Amino acid sequence: MIDTIDENFNRHARQVPERTPGMIVNELPGLTYVDSGLSCDTFNILHISNGSALSAATLEAAVTYYRSRGLDYCIWIGREQLTAEVGGFLQQAGVSRQNEEVGMILDLGDYAIRRHPDHRNVRIADQPDRIADYARVLAHNWTPPDQNVVRFYARTAPVYLASDSDIRLLVYYQEGKPVATLELFPSDAETVGIYGFATLQDFRGRGIGSTLFTFALNYARSAGYRRVILQASEDGLGIYKKYGFKAVTTYYEYA
Structure with missing residues (x-):
């Protein structure tokens, strides 16, 4: 694993x-x-x-x-x-x-699909303007917002939008405003990773993140993936464990 x-x-x-x-x-x-x-x-x-x-x-x-x-x-x-x-x-x-x-992993065989009416607010970024929305939300992980993030997705949008791409960038819209993001990145037919999980500061604490997260897990299971992996901060460990994720290793960042 x-x-x-x-x-x-x-x-x-x-x-x-x-x-x-x-x-x-x-x-x-x-x-x-x-x-x-x-x-x-x-x-x-x-x-x-x-x-x-x-x-x-x-x-x-x-x-x-x-x-x-x-x-x-x-x-x-x-x-x-x-x-x-x-x-x-x-x-x-x-x-x-x-x-x-x-580093954490979830066996999707142990995950039960969770329905929520607000799943309808999630969109797959399948056109340039939605990729731009994804980038703007993700850029707000930094203060001030990191414009290099916006530039990166502007340059790479054709890769994400290519017909053979199986990467899914998800955007949660609250009354038409993009407020949360999550990326599903597969490395093989059975494994998909979660990256870019973020919610704008003013919209945290409303259940938006958990709604987007369950949408992503539902999507992964329905698409036939068998396992989901992610890297969690200390603050997120308890939350991910509630969904069935298990800690298997630690990653270290140097700079």
């Missing part, structure tokens, strides 16, 4: 940039790193996927890539890959731990 989560995370970081002109994905032994063309650590992700294959020189080369271009970036690594040796490589590269999240 840990490999399943790691593979979904890696594909999520690189798949859309790989298909977007002007964005670059580099793969070196033990890691993948993404240059979105924006100085934004939300999308410029260096993912250490195989600590045993990693060398200090390889990590240094990837970090130097970002620094030489003046790009913000972040490094993500799962607990199982963070050996003492890899920890030493990170220290040599001059980065430090900034954050950690819990």
